Amino acid sequence: MLKKLFGGNKSTEEQFVAPLSGKVVPLDDVPDPVFSQRMMGDGVAIEPTDGKVVSPVAGEIIQVFPTKHAVGIKTKSGIEVLVHIGLETVSMEGEGFEGHVKAGDDVQVGDSLVTFDPVLVSEKAKSTTTPVIITNFEDVVDHFEPSYSDTAAAGDTHIMTVKTK
Secondary structure, three states, X not given: OHHHHHOOOOXXXXXXXXXXXXXXEEHHXXXXXXXXXXXXXXXXXXXXXXXXXXXOOXXXXXXXXXXXXXXXXXXXXXXXXXXXOOEOHHHHOOOOEEEOOOOOOEEOOOOEEEEEOHHHHHHHOOEOOEEEEEOOHHHHEEEEEEOOEEEEOOOOOEEEEEEEO
């Protein structure tokens, strides 16, 4: 009752854009049970057409894996998103990946995060499919609405709307 009276229940709606150009697909289509069974959280995946990864949201970089294959970002509303480039890419030990941000950096939508060699990734890893996961989904998400597209443009095409609790 007090929350209603004093506005303590302030949910926020966040719009996510594609961090890569390519086809946006459901997590169910990702050939890795960690992602398809949503063990790390919910979201979408992108089958990329190039190797440029940009920020899908404005926020703070909270983690860049030493191998540069994954970047974690936290939005002002508390949503934590992981962009995981390819599947089983950690085994590449950073080969073919170049990071452009570090933990603590503030980013805006469309800022460059990582560039990678998609040909090398397709040769050395399981897949170039890139999950975009909300890792604290259960804690913060009240409503989740994915948007799928065959021709998403990095930094531009809307891929999901998330409303916080």
